[in-house]
Amino acid sequence: MNEIKCCQEVFFYNCHLERDIARTNKTLMENVFIMVVCIELRIPLFLVGRPGSSKSLAKTILFDAMLGNASRRYPYRELKQAQMVTFQCSPITAKSGIENAFSQCAQLQRDKDLDTFVSVVVLDDMDMADNSTGMPLQTLPQLLDDGVLGLESPATHKKVAFIGISGHVPEPALVNRGVIVQTEVPDLQQLKDIASSMCISDSDLITPLIEPMAKSYLEIVETTSKTTGEFFGLRDFYRFLKTVFNFTDKSRRKATWHELLYSIKRNFGGLDSVVAPAEILRKNLTTVVRFELEPRPSDPDCTLLGLVQTQLQSDGRYLLLMTENYGSLNIIQQTLFKRLDIKYITMFGSSFPGDQKDTKVCLYLEEIKYFMQNGSTVVLLNLERLYGSLQDALNQYYIYFGGERYVDLGLPTHRIKCPVHKNFRLIVVEEKNTVYKKFPKTLLSRFEKHVFTHTNILPLEQIRVAHELEDWVKTLMTQRKDIGRRAKVEDVFIGYNGDTCASVVLDIWDKHKHLEYTMEKDSKVLREAKSVLLWCATPELLERIDSSSLSNPEKKFLKGLYLTEQAHDSLIQYLNVAIVLRQRRQLFTQITTHSKLISAVQKTDISKATEICAENISILRTLTSFETEEQFVKTIRQHIQRADKDPSLLFVQCDAGDENDNLIAFARYCVTDQLEKMKDELRAPVHVVLIIQLQRGTSYTGFQCGLWHSVHIDDLKTEQI
Template identity: 45%
Template structure:
């Protein structure tokens, strides 16, 4: 079917008299073909593409070619004669201007043979009219369906005119769904750089997806991975390095404990020789570096990354975030409860509008009200971004500041067992406990301390007394848990500093337990 359509497009292009300086590329070929077909059948058409993608050129060529019996080509003599009326859209456009253009077109069709003549409304730069406070594009809905702005059951045949909308960006789906959309993708040199990696990344993701016990990772994580890899290549104008791939994988496929290391899994499917060599500018792939990059919006095409879901144990992530990552940011922490006021999103709304970072804990009943915000698909008006908050019919529009960031902190078991899959998929996931923030040297000290603690809490008794006498580490050290020693080492290192070659912090750690 695709080959048949391509041959038809070639026939159309061969019948045209084009100047020698016009390239007969695929974009021009597709634009002309779709424009001729849709005009002939009076089907609304939207051509969307970047400047220079042959939209206006195709319009001029078609207007010159479709002259009915006066056409230069024998092929185009079989098509209708076309009469185009262009309307240049802008932020100052009004509904009356667009309606008037449709009425003018319909008057040209009145009294003519509609099988041989068609008037066409061409809205040029139609996307600019979206910024008009008078919302002129709302009038397109009935005009594209029936040709009349009134709700007529059977409007006169001459009122149904052809329509072509030219835009540099996609419009509201409510408008584009009333016609045929042709998206024109210009050649992308960055895509050529990452295209060899995409099959391997896709296979690795598919394998990971099929082998997980529940849908912890989904398509949103994969798409975010591709966008991040694309962004790295776009900024450097080269294929991504190994560390850039690792950074992207760990950013989008982290947070799942007990599973295979995500980077090791992806390496099974990738040819690492296809990657560029490491550079001094590569981002940090440590847990702290990944979180810091996410909060600062690194490695995304528009400087914006997904909001964060931080899995933790005993809420250890909260003091770490406050101490290491949020100290330089204007952050507010909201800890929910069963009280009615704590189930409202008023505070979150204020943070969105003012650009503050908000950290949410224990607010499971509220997260579903934020789904539209977590999608990060905003309605833009006068340069501002807006999103809906709420559930059901109780929804409010909220302005979203460019600096707004959202972090959800939750116990890992709660996330694995109770968080809904749509919520998990929308967020960038990381596991953060005190132990994950330690260096290799610090972890070695923690291991030594664990051995010492076990010896300290071991009581040697005759075998006949051991069955009735149980003594745990928490009996010797009140409040002891799995993260206690790591927290102790981490806190002392932060307070004293860990200069290279300075072992004073090690003696301080041992002194705290003596």
């Protein structure tokens, strides 16, 4: 064992290691050693371990070290020159992609002295390919045996080295053909050793913090693994450690409590409802750090706004913002991006069935490649199929050439090198349930994760009004008649979700931002917020108002508002009120209904009610009948071009809204995006009405405010005005 350990140290310590790579990382040392041996002997190697267990890092280190006679250090000059062909596996990986990687390596070995040269196929994140419909890993057994397929004749140069990197053990048919090394989770002592090695220059300042930080990490992982599995990984711990180290390195003093709080919030966010990382850290630091209630002037901003701002200004991990649903994008745009003055580009993944093919993913990758090169800030939504192809970019393990940084983007059949501008930033906005249930664990630790809610972004005065609005909703939903049955808020206020009250208050508050803050402003905002919620309420609300504990004047006010000032009787009535009587300059309305959708025969009645020419009224077929984004967008553009100088009205419809919420969110994005792109061609208002059909009793949480106006009309019957 001592001889093997000495060999490991010789190969490891003679590699070029960056300053922040731990020299005592036993797992990394073992990975480097076994890779050297298997590459030299052309033995297939399967490296298995949790995210952050130094698998990809070992590959990157050896890529720089094994250069044959041109190697920097002596032991590697005696070994073969290794040329690696890395293939990034993803859910869109095809068999031909893996076969091409082996063929490319075989060609590299042709006419070479195989005693001094070896080419290596590296399959990164093999477990991601398990989700591919083409089952690409089934082609590996033959390739690992002889490097050939089918009736091809074996040849010496076709036998190449192979490294498979995976988060879990591959099937026996593969691992039986090579060596498998499975890394375990480091214990407390190993974490302490790694941390001490990473922070050796400030050992006196940070050493007292290392053990409490390592204990906190292990406790956080143990707590979360019981409910959500491997949500946090070693990458989160290393980043946590580096963040604290940066504070001590710059200030030349011990880290303050607020600096530690900032560090743990940046690296252990996303599961605030399950675990309280800050409290765990506080408990373990009781005897080491002085806890101060108020931050010092030099302390960092620990609010979500401050965390995101710092992240976007630094070269850290990319950002994952977790929301209730895509409706929260409106709040994110109004708060985070607007306040931070961020110029960004939005990429919203299509939910149309014809766009779920690999070719569409390739088109998205081409767009991402362009933005990477130009240093844009890109916001991605509903693009889970794309993230697996961005693994190398998310790792941020760059290859430097000619002063440029490069990463690999994984396509179904090959990889492409892409330069990454220093100003490029990536923000992924995803629904919480999607992240918890569908995100591959290998992806999670590559992001800096934050849950976006109104309580961690709105000012205190707005939060107070939002809570008052929530209490008002609870008053209407908690009544004697509900004893024995569970009344759902979203059955009465259609589209209601956890962020509804906050988004309404935020939108109304912005409209009155010219007013000084007073209690009267609170009352005015609250009153208008109740009106906004009444617009999306079902007729059942009237009965609930009567039997509620609200005061009689408020009952009278609410019922009068719903029955007289608002328009819930029919679609015709609403359009007449909104477009003609109130003269809305441009209408963006989302109408939910329990009745049938409208058809072209109703154009005449709609034209009379809105005073818009029937030729300029388009009633599209249901969203589910469109096959691709291209078809849908083409229809929108045709409507805008046909209307020319006269006002027009576009109806977009969707049945089974509770089952197509992502499709509806994407349709809203497409409509506003196309109107923005064609704004120079617009010579008259284009009113847009999105009608969503819902079955009674189904749950829909897509409430909208701001640009879009949410309305519920139980029956769309077209009455004459």
